[in-house]
Amino acid sequence: MSGGSVEPGPAAGRLEEPQVRAMFDRIARVYDRMNSVMTAGLHHRWRGRAVDLAAVAPGDRALDVACGTGDLSLELARRVGPSGAVVGCDFSEQMLVLAREKAAKQPDLGADLRFEWANALELPYEDGQFAAATVGFGARNFSDLEQGLREMRRVVRPGGKVVVLEITTPTRPPLSTFYRVWFDRIVPALGRVAGDSDAYTYLPSSVRRFPGPQELAATLERAGLTRIRYVLTAGGIIATHVGEVPS
Numbered sequence: 001m002s003g004g005s006v007e008p009g010p011a012a013g014r015l016e017e018p019q020v021r022a023m024f025d026r027i028a029r030v031y032d033r034m035n036s037v038m039t040a041g042l043h044h045r046w047r048g049r050a051v052d053l054a055a056v057a058p059g060d061r062a063l064d065v066a067c068g069t070g071d072l073s074l075e076l077a078r079r080v081g082p083s084g085a086v087v088g089c090d091f092s093e094q095m096l097v098l099a100r101e102k103a104a105k106q107p108d109l110g111a112d113l114r115f116e117w118a119n120a121l122e123l124p125y126e127d128g129q130f131a132a133a134t135v136g137f138g139a140r141n142f143s144d145l146e147q148g149l150r151e152m153r154r155v156v157r158p159g160g161k162v163v164v165l166e167i168t169t170p171t172r173p174p175l176s177t178f179y180r181v182w183f184d185r186i187v188p189a190l191g192r193v194a195g196d197s198d199a200y201t202y203l204p205s206s207v208r209r210f211p212g213p214q215e216l217a218a219t220l221e222r223a224g225l226t227r228i229r230y231v232l233t234a235g236g237i238i239a240t241h242v243g244e245v246p247s
Contacts, residue, residue, distance in 0.1 A: 017091075017143055020141055021091050021092055023198070023202065024068075024090075024092035024094070024095055025092050025093060025094040025095070026094075028069070028092065028094035028095050028097070028098055029094075029098070031068065031069055031095070031098070032069055032071075032098075034200070042234065043071070043137075044071065046136075046165060046233065046234070046238050046240070047071055047072045047075055047136055047165065048075055049165075049231070049233065049240060050072065050134055050136060050163050050165040050240050051072070051075045051076055051079055051134070051163075053161065053163050053231070053240060053242040054076070054079075054132040054134055054161050054163045054242070055132065055161055056076060056079045056080050056084070056131055056132050057079075057080070057131075058079075058080060058081040058083055058084060059080065059081065059083040059084050060079075060080045060084050060130075060131035060132070061080070061084060061085045061086070061087075061129065061130050061131055062076045062079075062080060062084070062085075062086050062087075062130055062131055062132045062133070062134070063086075063087050063088075063089070063123075063125065063129075063130045063132070063133040063134070063152075063155060063156075064076055064086065064087070064088040064089070064133075064134050064135070064136070065089055065090075065118075065120050065123070065133060065134065065135040065138065065148070065152060066089075066090055066091075066120055066135050066136075066137075066138025066139070066141065066142075067088030067089060067090045067095070067096075067099060067115065067136075067138075068090060068092075068095050068099070068136075068137070068138065069095055069098040069099050069102060070088050070098070070099030070100075070102050070103060070115060071102075071136075072088075072134055072136040072165075073086050073087075073088030073099065073103075073113065073115070074102065074103065074106065074109065074113070076111075076132075076134065077103075077109045077110075077111035077113045078109060078111075080111050081110055081111060082110035082111060084111045084112070085111060085112035085113070086111055086112070086113045086114075087114055087115075087116065087125075087130075088113070088114070088115045088116075089115070089116055089117065089118035089120075089123070090115070090117070090118070090138075091117060091118065091119050091120070093117065096115045096116070096117065099115045100115050103115070120135070120138070120142055120148045120151065120152075121142065121143065121144055121147050121148055121151060122151070123151045123152070123154070123155055125155045126155070127154055127155065128154075128155070128156065128157040128158065129155050129156075129157070130155055130156050130157065130160065131156070131157060131160045131161075132156060132160050132161045132162070132163065133152040133153075133155060133156050133160075133161075133162050133163070134162075134163045134164075134165070135148075135152065135163070135164055135165070136165040137165060137166060137167065139164050139166055139210075140166060140167075140206045140207060140209075140210040141206065145211070145219060146219055146222055146223050149162065149164070149219060149220055149223035149225070150223045150224060152223075153223055153224045153225055153243075153245055156245045157245065158245050158246060158247040159244065159245060159247055160244070160245050161242055161243070161244055161245075162220070162225055162242070162243050162244075162245065163240065163241065163242045164216065164220070164240070164241040164242075165238070165239075165240045166210060166216070166238075166239055166240075166241075167207045167210075167237060167238060167239075168207075168210070168212060168213055168232070168236065168237065168238065168239040169207060169208060169212065170235065170236040170237055172236075184204055213230050213232065213239045213241070216230070216239070216241055217229075217230055217241060220241060220243040221243070223243075224245075224246070225243025225244060225245065225246075226243065226244050226245075226246045227243065227244040228241065228242070228243040228244075229241070229242060230242070
């Protein structure tokens with residue numbers, strides 16, 4: 001997960017990269033619980049659909065960028081199987097600690113799964129090394145979205161997929177009204193209960209400033225991807241984009 005660099009307060013939806021890293025380190029222990037509360041547990045299903053679009057097969061090698069506590073990485077590992085490999089990377093050390101703990105509790109996964117530190121804007125992997133690269137609920141924290149997507153495209157082999165799973169802002173009522181109430185009032189209140197109101201004020205702000213589905217599709221194209229499409233789910237709150245690395 002890589003942070004922004006313009007205005008200093010969480011209400012602006014932008015933080016310096018060290019601030020974003022410190023924030024995710026700070027909330028790591030409540031992160032999974034808050035995700036389940038905020039999404040009624042549906043985030044696992046959304047990650048499963050993202051992996052469907054990644055189209056990985058047994059034996060493939062996949063990368064999960066801004067992996068957080070590892071849920072999407074684990075789903076990729078299930079798909080590539082014992083002959084495959086998955087790397088989950090993040091710049092929050094505390095998130096990586098939890099991802100490794102979670103993986104250790106599932107020894108039957110079989111795949112070669114590892115979690116390691118990396119900055120999304122400068123991925124330490126060779127060109128064309130992976131069959132697919134995913135990012136789930138982390139792209140909005142890239143300080144340079146197009147550069148992060150270019151890096152993901154670079155490390156994926158020709159014909160492979162880049163998948164972006166993100167929250168988006170619905171525009172039609174009544175869902176848009178519910179969305180504003182939920183993200184602007186209830187989520188920050190939940191953050192106060194969890195002990196970190198700043199982090200969960202940053203969340204809705206970061207979602208608001210993130211490109212809408214069509215704009216994100218255009219950014220994927222500028223990053224060098226082709227055959228781009230996206231699927232809206234949860235009434236338009238969740239957008240999953242997929243693009244292909246040209247041959």
